[in-house]
Amino acid sequence: MRTVYLNGSFVPEGDATVSIFDRGLLFADAVYEVCSVLDGRIIDQQAHLARLERSLAEMAIAHDVAATDWASVLATLIERNGLSEGTIYMQVSRGAADRDFLFPAPGTPATVFAFTQPRALVANPMAERGMRIITRPDRRWGRRDIKTVQLLYASMMKMEAKAAGVDDVWLAEGDVITEGTSQNVCIITPQGHLVTRDLGHHILPGVTRLSLIKIARASGITIEERPFTIAEAQGAAEAFVTSASLFVMPVVEIDGLKVGDGLPGIETMALRAAYIDHAREPR
Structure with missing residues (x-):
C-alpha cells in the first residue's frame, strides 16, 4: 500500500481522508502540480514549486510553500514508496468550510496532500x-x-x-x-x-x-x-x-x-x- 502525504503526516493511502466540505471537492477551489521522477530524482523540482506558489498567489489561497518543506515531503514519498520512475501529484485546496460561494474565514487551514504514481516515462511506446x-x-x-x-x-x-x-x-x-x-x-x-x-x-x-x-x-x-x-x-x-x-x-x-x-x-x-x-x- 502506498504511503501518501496529508496535512503534515505520512499515512497509508487507505487511511487518508478529506472532509466532504473541502472546497476542492465542492468548488474545484484548489491548485495542483505534477512532478516527474526519473532514477529516483525529481525533474525540475524548483520550477514546479515556483509554479505552485504562483498558482496559490493567483487564487489567494493561504499556503506557505516554503513552510511545508515540499522538498523533504517529496523526497520522503519517493523513499517510502520506492519510486524510481513515475510522477508525484501535489494538491492544495482552500480548506474545509460549510458550503458558501464566499471564501471561508481567514485562518481556515488549507488541505494539502501528495501521492506517487509509478509509470514508464522514458520507455513510452x-x-x-x-x-x-x-x-x-x-x-x-x-x-x-x-x-x-x-x-x-x-x-x-x-x-x-x-x-x-x-x-x-x-x-x-x-x-x-x-x-x-x-x-x-x-x-x-x-x-x-x-x-x-x-x-x-x-x-x-x-x-x-x-x-x-x-x-x-x-x-x-x-x-x-x-x-x-x-x-x-x-x-x-x-x-x-x-x-x-x-x-x-x-x-x-x-x-x-x-x-x-x-x-x-x-x-x-x-x-x-x-x-x-x-x-x-x-x-
Whole structure:
C-alpha cells in the first residue's frame, strides 16, 4: 500500500481522508502540480514549486510553500514508496468550510496532500509511433495559466479522443491552437524553427516547455513564441507536445492529416533525447 502525504503526516493511502466540505471537492477551489521522477530524482523540482506558489498567489489561497518543506515531503514519498520512475501529484485546496460561494474565514487551514504514481516515462511506446490528434474548441475558463483542478472539460476531451480512436485532443479558439488537454503544443516549421504558443492567460506556463526551450536554444534552434493555426500545424515539418509525464512526445497526425511524413520527426526525437539527458543530470 502506498504511503501518501496529508496535512503534515505520512499515512497509508487507505487511511487518508478529506472532509466532504473541502472546497476542492465542492468548488474545484484548489491548485495542483505534477512532478516527474526519473532514477529516483525529481525533474525540475524548483520550477514546479515556483509554479505552485504562483498558482496559490493567483487564487489567494493561504499556503506557505516554503513552510511545508515540499522538498523533504517529496523526497520522503519517493523513499517510502520506492519510486524510481513515475510522477508525484501535489494538491492544495482552500480548506474545509460549510458550503458558501464566499471564501471561508481567514485562518481556515488549507488541505494539502501528495501521492506517487509509478509509470514508464522514458520507455513510452507512444514515442516510437507518435501521437494522433484531433482538434476541438477550447471551452475552458479564461485563466488557464493557473494550474487549478478544474479539469472536467479536459477529461471530457480525452474521452472524446478515446472514442474517436486517437491519442488526444488539441484545443483551439477559432482556428488558433491554444494547447493540448494536458500538454503544451509545439511545431517545427519547414524552415526548422520551433514554434510554441506565447505565454499568457490562454495557456499553462509548462515547466517542461520552459526546459525544452532552453535546450533547443542551446542547440542553435530558432524559437518563435507566437500563435499558430491548425492548418499551420498540419503543414509543419514536425509537431510534438511537452508535459511532465510525456517529456517531448511526437505528433504524427492532426485531424486525419499526416504531419510531415507521418513518422516521429528527427528533430523532435533529438529534442526528446536531449530532454531525457537533462532530466538525468545530477541535481
